[in-house]
Amino acid sequence: MSVAEACAVVLFTGISAYALFGGADFGVGFWDLFAGDARKGAEQRAFIERAMGPVWEANHVWLIFALVILWTCFPEVFPAVMSTLWIPLSFAIVGIMLRGSAYAFRKEISGLEWKRRFGAVFALSSVLTPFFFGAVAGAIASGRVPLGNAAGDPWASWINPTSMVGGTLAVAVCAFMGALFLAHDADSFGTHHLAEQFRSRALGTAVVTGLIAALGAVVLVADEDGWVFGSEPSGSFVDGLTGRAVPLLVLSAVAGVATIVLVWRRRYSPARLAGGAAVLAVIWGWAFGQYPDMLPGVVTIEDAAGVNSTLVGTLVSVGVGAVLLVPALTWLYVLMQRGVFVAPVEGEDLSAVEQAMGGAADRTDEATSHDR
Amino acid sequence: MSALLGALAQFEPVEQPQLFAARQLQALSLGFHIIIVCFAITFPAMTMFAEWRWLRTGDRLYRTIAHRWSRIMVVLFAVGAVSGTILSFEFGILWPEFMATFGDVFGVSFALEGYAFFIEAIFIAIYLYGWDRLPPKVHFLTGIPVVIGGTASAYFVIAVNGWMNEPVGFTIDANGEVTDINTWAVLTGNSFMWHELAHMLLAGVMVAGFLLGTVYAWCWLKGARTRYHRTAATIALSFATIATPLQLIAGDAAGQYIAANQPVKLAAAEALEETTANAPFSLGGIVVDGELEYAIEIPDLLSLLAFRNPNATVQGLDSVPPEDQPPVNVVHLAFDTMVMIGTALAGLALWWGLAWWRRKQPPQSRWFWRFAVAAGPASVVALIAGWIVTEVGRQPWIVYEVMRTEDAVTAADGIGVLYAVMVVVYALLGTATLFVLARLARRPLPGQSPGGEDDPAGLVAASASSPGAASPSSVGAS
Numbered sequence: 001m002s003v004a005e006a007c008a009v010v011l012f013t014g015i016s017a018y019a020l021f022g023g024a025d026f027g028v029g030f031w032d033l034f035a036g037d038a039r040k041g042a043e044q045r046a047f048i049e050r051a052m053g054p055v056w057e058a059n060h061v062w063l064i065f066a067l068v069i070l071w072t073c074f075p076e077v078f079p080a081v082m083s084t085l086w087i088p089l090s091f092a093i094v095g096i097m098l099r100g101s102a103y104a105f106r107k108e109i110s111g112l113e114w115k116r117r118f119g120a121v122f123a124l125s126s127v128l129t130p131f132f133f134g135a136v137a138g139a140i141a142s143g144r145v146p147l148g149n150a151a152g153d154p155w156a157s158w159i160n161p162t163s164m165v166g167g168t169l170a171v172a173v174c175a176f177m178g179a180l181f182l183a184h185d186a187d188s189f190g191t192h193h194l195a196e197q198f199r200s201r202a203l204g205t206a207v208v209t210g211l212i213a214a215l216g217a218v219v220l221v222a223d224e225d226g227w228v229f230g231s232e233p234s235g236s237f238v239d240g241l242t243g244r245a246v247p248l249l250v251l252s253a254v255a256g257v258a259t260i261v262l263v264w265r266r267r268y269s270p271a272r273l274a275g276g277a278a279v280l281a282v283i284w285g286w287a288f289g290q291y292p293d294m295l296p297g298v299v300t301i302e303d304a305a306g307v308n309s310t311l312v313g314t315l316v317s318v319g320v321g322a323v324l325l326v327p328a329l330t331w332l333y334v335l336m337q338r339g340v341f342v343a344p345v346e347g348e349d350l351s352a353v354e355q356a357m358g359g360a361a362d363r364t365d366e367a368t369s370h371d372r
Numbered sequence: 373m374s375a376l377l378g379a380l381a382q383f384e385p386v387e388q389p390q391l392f393a394a395r396q397l398q399a400l401s402l403g404f405h406i407i408i409v410c411f412a413i414t415f416p417a418m419t420m421f422a423e424w425r426w427l428r429t430g431d432r433l434y435r436t437i438a439h440r441w442s443r444i445m446v447v448l449f450a451v452g453a454v455s456g457t458i459l460s461f462e463f464g465i466l467w468p469e470f471m472a473t474f475g476d477v478f479g480v481s482f483a484l485e486g487y488a489f490f491i492e493a494i495f496i497a498i499y500l501y502g503w504d505r506l507p508p509k510v511h512f513l514t515g516i517p518v519v520i521g522g523t524a525s526a527y528f529v530i531a532v533n534g535w536m537n538e539p540v541g542f543t544i545d546a547n548g549e550v551t552d553i554n555t556w557a558v559l560t561g562n563s564f565m566w567h568e569l570a571h572m573l574l575a576g577v578m579v580a581g582f583l584l585g586t587v588y589a590w591c592w593l594k595g596a597r598t599r600y601h602r603t604a605a606t607i608a609l610s611f612a613t614i615a616t617p618l619q620l621i622a623g624d625a626a627g628q629y630i631a632a633n634q635p636v637k638l639a640a641a642e643a644l645e646e647t648t649a650n651a652p653f654s655l656g657g658i659v660v661d662g663e664l665e666y667a668i669e670i671p672d673l674l675s676l677l678a679f680r681n682p683n684a685t686v687q688g689l690d691s692v693p694p695e696d697q698p699p700v701n702v703v704h705l706a707f708d709t710m711v712m713i714g715t716a717l718a719g720l721a722l723w724w725g726l727a728w729w730r731r732k733q734p735p736q737s738r739w740f741w742r743f744a745v746a747a748g749p750a751s752v753v754a755l756i757a758g759w760i761v762t763e764v765g766r767q768p769w770i771v772y773e774v775m776r777t778e779d780a781v782t783a784a785d786g787i788g789v790l791y792a793v794m795v796v797v798y799a800l801l802g803t804a805t806l807f808v809l810a811r812l813a814r815r816p817l818p819g820q821s822p823g824g825e826d827d828p829a830g831l832v833a834a835s836a837s838s839p840g841a842a843s844p845s846s847v848g849a850s
Binding site for chain 1: 443446447449450451453454455456457458460461462463464465467468469470471472473474475476477479480482483484485486487489490491493494495496497498501502505506517551553554555556782783784785786787790793794797801804805808811812815
């Protein structure tokens with residue numbers, strides 16, 4: 001593996017982490033949106049807040065990580081992608097801004113009315129943001145992003161069959177992982193009726209995701225052959241996908257079926273691993289599908305890479321970062337898994353979490369008294 | 373702030389519509405983020421200080437302060453996180469040529485910044501959720517990585533900004549290609565960043581301290597003078613008071629450095645059109661047809677400040693061709709604003725310091741508290757003004773004397789639409805942030821809540837008679 005390829009591996013690792021952790025976060029927002037009206041959905045929403053509370057910010061740093069690796073190691077690819085796809089990315093950044101802040105506001109504010117307003121913004125942007133990211137991934141994978149300053153078509157680059165598959169699949173994958181994550185947490189916190197609710201959602205979205213993926217494969221091939229609308233893609237992504245990436249796609253399908261079986265049997269911990277594996281296999285299927293290209297049909301990883309000293313410097317910094325971050329992240333997740341953050345607290349002015357966490361009962365009361 | 377940005381808009385020549393929109397959008401995004409960042413750096417330190425006092429004295433008042441502040445801190449951190457994420461997208465969306473040419477020169481610095489931010493995000497979650505759930509000392513210690521992460525983030529980002537002012541670590545070959553890249557030079561080889569870093573960190577302490585001070589000064593004027601309010605005001609204003617005189621020193625050092633290394637910026641800041649010996653310091657005025665009119669001039673002072681010699685020659689704008697000069701009026705106005713507000717804040721800090729030194733209690737004059745209410749917003753204006761000086765003062769260059777801003781901008785049409793949308797989004801975000809903070813501030817104190825806990829520390833009992841709460845020496849020790 002060359003230094004440039006190592007950097008590409010780091011990049012796709014960042015994208016994978018964002019897809020897994022950030023994706024589950026988006027998915028949790030998806031279920032917040034579809035939890036029902038304020039009264040019916042109160043318990044689910046309270047649980048959603050409690051489950052994602054401590055990690056949501058850390059989960060989204062992976063996005064910044066992936067962007068920085070992209071522009072440092074592949075300096076001409078980053079601006080090419082950003083300037084050509086500025087329209088869907090603008091939607092995504094507005095979504096990110098509204099989502100992150102609305103979530104924090106909802107958590108800290110009291111009063112049902114305002115929780116509802118911020119909650120609606122949070123939930124809606126949780127669905128739109130992954131769609132546009134998926135569309136961007138589709139634009140890149142189908143070779144619609146040329147090098148250069150805004151050199152691609154500002155519309156057809158992302159309004160095309162592959163991008164639509166990417167966007168839809170991203171939303172479905174997020175919803176699926178969100179449900180899986182929530183079912184697991186509800187089960188381990190002993191709230192079994194919630195676990196059952198999220199279980200049926202996980203099963204439903206797993207099937208839907210699988211169907212979208214299968215249908216999507218047909219659309220991708222059709223798109224590459226120019227059968228459908230949209231600009232002609234230049235990509236060799238589909239060739240790779242039906243070639244060297246096949247084992248990964250098979251792995252994804254197997255892991256997906258395994259997840260459904262495990263969720264069906266309420267074995268949530270292994271189900272979460274299998275579900276994660278299915279998603280990772282898709283991401284790496286994309287990576288191997290377009291290998292050795294960075295932008296399919298446009299530029300290879302080797303040609304797109306920046307100077308060697310910077311690549312090495314980046315890899316060194318990743319090593320240093322890992323030494324610092326892995327123990328810190330591990331501690332955070334261990335504290336969460338041990339339920340330290342949800343343990344009942346004694347003492348005065350019950351902390352920030354209380355409202356969010358013990359919120360189920362309060363919220364229902366509030367809902368009863370204030371709701372129309 | 374919007375007034376200043378408006379001024380910026382008026383004075384800018386509009387060559388390409390997307391250049392104008394891109395610059396305005398970038399200015400808006402950075403201007404918003406930089407205010408929030410002040411809290412990311414300073415607020416954890418102030419919160420930890422209160423918590424440390426609690427651990428040392430067992431006085432639950434301090435715990436209440438720390439706990440309430442930590443919730444505000446988390447809201448602001450979330451807003452800072454999203455507004456910071458947006459910036460990394462905008463670099464590519466708005467300035468693709470800049471990123472394509474120099475992404476691998478300064479990129480590693482941003483990678484390191486990413487880790488610092490990551491550390492901050494992890495530990496701020498543990499700190500917020502760990503109240504009462506972790507042993508008190510462990511909880512206190514989890515705040516330390518937050519402070520270190522915030523400071524380190526500032527260092528890495530300012531290293532890149534310093535590099536844009538003093539580009540190092542590469543050469544440009546005969547074909548105009550960037551070669552011989554030394555990616556570490558951004559972090560170690562540019563001496564521009566050190567005064568910028570000191571100036572920014574101190575500005576962060578001032579903005580966070582004075583803005584919090586604004587809230588408690590307002591309460592004071594409204595008659596809320598409980599021990600809680602008094603102690604919280606003391607911590608906030610003392611942080612700001614310690615930082616303010618240091619800021620004057622840092623600002624002076626920055627001026628000297630700029631005079632020697634980026635003289636055109638200083639010339640713009642002082643609206644000095646011609647290279648002059650015995651250069652005067654000009655306050656106010658406006659440049660019309662290359663002449664500074666209506667300014668108050670203090671003879672020799674600029675030469676003295678810049679070179680420690682009243683007879684020294686200071687370079688004027690005419691030392692570079694007109695197309696290489698920054699828009700002088702914007703920079704001069706911003707510079708004067710910053711200097712005057714900074715001086716006024718130093719006066720307020722002196723007042724506060726004297727009151728504590730002589731009577732060991734906050735100033736009693738209502739005038740002090742009126743000024744303290746104004747000090748927070750004023751410090752934000754000074755912050756934005758200072759940032760305009762360094763950013764607009766570097767124009768027309770995005771990378772000083774290497775790449776022009778107009779050569780860096782995107783070729784995409786329609787950035788103006790994005791700008792318009794983002795103005796609305798930032799207005800909403802800013803309003804919502806203030807709204808939520810106001811709601812948080814109005815939460816009842818423990819002793820006030822109906823059926824609330826005991827009030828052993830006399831949290832809400834007005835008490836001019838318990839001066840032990842926050843002695844100046846303990847504050848000074850921070």
